[in-house]
Amino acid sequence: MAMTEDTDLPRLTPLDDRLQGKGRLFRRPEELTDEQFDLLAAAWADDALSGDSLAETEEALTSSPERRMRAESFRQIRLYPLIDRWEGRNRMLKAAPGTYAIRRILIVTLTVAAALGALVIPGPLKTKPDNKSAGPAVAEAQKIGEAITIAEAQTTGEALIPEASPVIKTQPAAGVTSATQNMNQTAGAANPSIDKTSSTRLAGVISGSAADITSKPRPVGMIPESLRPERIVPQQNDITASVTNSSIHANGEPRTTAEIAEYRDLAESIALMHDFSGAVPLLAVGPEAFRPAPLELKNIIRLPVPEREENWIVRGLSLLAEAITKEPTSVDGYFIADACIKGVNRVLGWEMELEQEKNNEGEQLATNFSSSLLTFSAPAKKNHH
Amino acid sequence: MTVKEYNNAVREFGDHVYRFIFRSIKDRHRADDIVQDSYEKLWRYVTEIEYGAVKSWLFSTAYNRMIDVIRKDSRLVGVEYYDDSSLYAEENGSDLNEVLHRALETLPPAQRSVILLRDYEGYSYKEIADITALSEAQVKTYIFRGRVALRNYLEKTSIWQ
Numbered sequence: 362m363a364m365t366e367d368t369d370l371p372r373l374t375p376l377d378d379r380l381q382g383k384g385r386l387f388r389r390p391e392e393l394t395d396e397q398f399d400l401l402a403a404a405w406a407d408d409a410l411s412g413d414s415l416a417e418t419e420e421a422l423t424s425s426p427e428r429r430m431r432a433e434s435f436r437q438i439r440l441y442p443l444i445d446r447w448e449g450r451n452r453m454l455k456a457a458p459g460t461y462a463i464r465r466i467l468i469v470t471l472t473v474a475a476a477l478g479a480l481v482i483p484g485p486l487k488t489k490p491d492n493k494s495a496g497p498a499v500a501e502a503q504k505i506g507e508a509i510t511i512a513e514a515q516t517t518g519e520a521l522i523p524e525a526s527p528v529i530k531t532q533p534a535a536g537v538t539s540a541t542q543n544m545n546q547t548a549g550a551a552n553p554s555i556d557k558t559s560s561t562r563l564a565g566v567i568s569g570s571a572a573d574i575t576s577k578p579r580p581v582g583m584i585p586e587s588l589r590p591e592r593i594v595p596q597q598n599d600i601t602a603s604v605t606n607s608s609i610h611a612n613g614e615p616r617t618t619a620e621i622a623e624y625r626d627l628a629e630s631i632a633l634m635h636d637f638s639g640a641v642p643l644l645a646v647g648p649e650a651f652r653p654a655p656l657e658l659k660n661i662i663r664l665p666v667p668e669r670e671e672n673w674i675v676r677g678l679s680l681l682a683e684a685i686t687k688e689p690t691s692v693d694g695y696f697i698a699d700a701c702i703k704g705v706n707r708v709l710g711w712e713m714e715l716e717q718e719k720n721n722e723g724e725q726l727a728t729n730f731s732s733s734l735l736t737f738s739a740p741a742k743k744n745h746h
Numbered sequence: 747m748t749v750k751e752y753n754n755a756v757r758e759f760g761d762h763v764y765r766f767i768f769r770s771i772k773d774r775h776r777a778d779d780i781v782q783d784s785y786e787k788l789w790r791y792v793t794e795i796e797y798g799a800v801k802s803w804l805f806s807t808a809y810n811r812m813i814d815v816i817r818k819d820s821r822l823v824g825v826e827y828y829d830d831s832s833l834y835a836e837e838n839g840s841d842l843n844e845v846l847h848r849a850l851e852t853l854p855p856a857q858r859s860v861i862l863l864r865d866y867e868g869y870s871y872k873e874i875a876d877i878t879a880l881s882e883a884q885v886k887t888y889i890f891r892g893r894v895a896l897r898n899y900l901e902k903t904s905i906w907q
Contacts, residue, residue, distance in 0.1 A: 399897070403890040407864075409871070438893045438900075440850065440865040441843050447764035449778050453756045453785040457749050 390421030398428060399435075406435035451710070471705045475713070476730075478698035695728065702730075751797040756785060759801050763808050766866060770812060770859050772851060780815060784808040805867070806877045809859060816855055842905060849899035857892035860885050 393401065398421070404410050405418050422429040456464060675692055682690035695717055702713045713732040717725050725741045747755075763784065768777035784807045788795065795803055850858055856878075863869045863877060871889075875882045 396894075399894045400890050403893040403897075404886070407889065407893070409886060409890075435893055435897060437842070438846065438896050440846055440861065442765055442866050443769075443843070443847060445761070445765035445768050447760045447778070447781060449782055450756055450760040453760070453782065453789075454753050455749055455789065 390417050391424055393421065398431070402428070402432035403435050403438075405432055406438070468709060471701070471708070475698065475701040475705050478694070478701040698728075747792050747795050747797045747800065749792070751800075752789065752792050755788065755797070755800045755804070759804055760785070762801075762867065763804050766805065766859075766862050767808050767812055769847070769850065769862055769866075770855060771816065776815060780808055780811045783811055802873065802877055805863065806879075809877055810879075812859075813855075842900075845900065845903060845905055846896060849896045852899060853892050853895055856880075857888045857895070860888045861892045861896075864889055 401410075401418055401421075405415070405422075410418055418432075422432055672694070675694060675697075678697065679690055679692040682692055695715070699715050702715045705711060706713055711732065714730070716729050718727040718729055718738075719725055727738050727740045729738045730736065760781065764777055764781045767780050768774060771777060771780075784804055787807055788800070788804060850861065853861070860874050860878060860880075863874045864871075869877070871882050871885045874880075874885045874889075878885065880888070
């Protein structure tokens with residue numbers, strides 16, 4: 362049996378049903394709501410329209426000047442970049458592989474230089490461990506009979522005097538003369554001890570020999586003018602002293618030249634020391650001092666303490682800086698080390714710091730170093746208390 | 747891409763990516779972190795990325811990282827909904843560009859980002875769509891809606907009159 366097409370696929374044929382009010386649904390561009398128009402205007406202002414869309418929008422804008430103004434205003438809605446800089450930019454820069462090795466060598470070299478500058482150079486600026494450098498004043502006896510007995514004040518640390526040196530500590534000022542007299546009682550002993558209860562008020566113990574005492578005659582020309590005999594005005598209360606002709610007496614009467622010569626060796630062996638604070642005068646004497654010697658050490662003057670002797674490197678750098686800048690320049694170890702570290706920071710962008718820690722009197726207590734890798738504090742060497 | 751080209755990308759596009767992220771989230775530290783992460787990622791793939799495509803790659807990476815941060819940070823998500831009515835009274839006498847930047851902060855993050863990419867960098871809708879992984883139609887919608895919102899903001903201030 363043959364099947365026709367109609368019976369195989371039956372279909373519904375549309376009837377003539379039409380939308381009656383279709384004409385009411387047509388819209389013109391002018392009929393867009395404000396919100397719709399704003400979106401269209403934003404697109405128009407952004408040059409996002411093309412073809413029919415653009416034509417219709419233009420038509421709407423033409424028909425309504427108000428809307429054109431509104432659409433034009435969207436052209437002003439543009440953001441322009443403000444100044445926003447990325448501060449971490451340099452952190453993300455990468456060095457070429459070849460420069461890594463060079464940079465590492467440079468970093469290590471500069472770091473070592475900075476560390477040496479911080480640790481080594483300031484070191485020699487501290488007290489030198491001998492009697493001729495910084496520290497309490499040491500009086501060097503001069504020849505009494507010739508011109509003057511001047512004790513040149515030099516700075517040295519109390520702790521730096523060799524143990525063998527005969528050192529006597531006394532209380533301040535009073536009893537220096539009687540101390541000498543009482544020393545006579547123990548004269549001749551190799552290591553005589555001094556009775557602490559004696560009228561001399563000796564506070565220390567004599568030990569060692571006089572050979573350890575450094576005594577160096579100094580030409581008159583090298584003696585400061587203020588300390589020459591004619592300039593010396595005896596003062597009763599001065600502590601650390603130099604001995605002059607006029608200061609040697611016997612029962613209140615001046616000694617003769619012969620007597621003075623007799624005590625010349627004694628005077629040379631006496632070294633008067635004084636600590637920085639001035640509270641405790643120190644008297645260093647040799648065994649000869651225990652001979653009968655009615656020596657009156659009335660005329661005691663305070664000796665000037667010379668400035669610290671500078672390290673030769675620092676002195677040289679100071680002179681070099683002076684020659685270049687033509688101005689008096691004081692370079693010290695801290696200055697050099699700080700400059701090194703600042704240079705490293707500038708080159709490598711690190712944040713190392715070196716700072717001095719000082720007390721209220723301006724004395725350096727310690728040097729502090731800090732970086733991301735290493736932090737330490739090096740206390741300053743103290744030569745007095 | 748060579749190391750030299752990578753460094754060029756840092757110098758040339760670093761500020762651009764940063765200001766895009768910073769203006770999107772208004773947090774300098776987070777923006778700095780996001781940009782830095784993006785460049786670290788670029789450095790990991792430095793041999794695989796062509797220099798010509800690096801700018802879009804950076805923006806795309808930074809944008810995705812920013813979206814992650816925003817999703818994790820509820821405070822920043824809250825910015826989308828905060829009441830901005832108190833801002834209007836303070837806009838008198840301000841520069842239009844500054845006012846627009848303040849108005850930008852009131853937009854949702856997606857609108858903010860596409861407008862920034864469009865205005866700051868001049869990207870096309872297609873490029874913005876590639877960076878943000880949105881469709882081109884979505885990009886257009888976000889931009890146009892964003893501009894309408896900015897305009898409405900300006901209408902409420904005296905600077906527009």
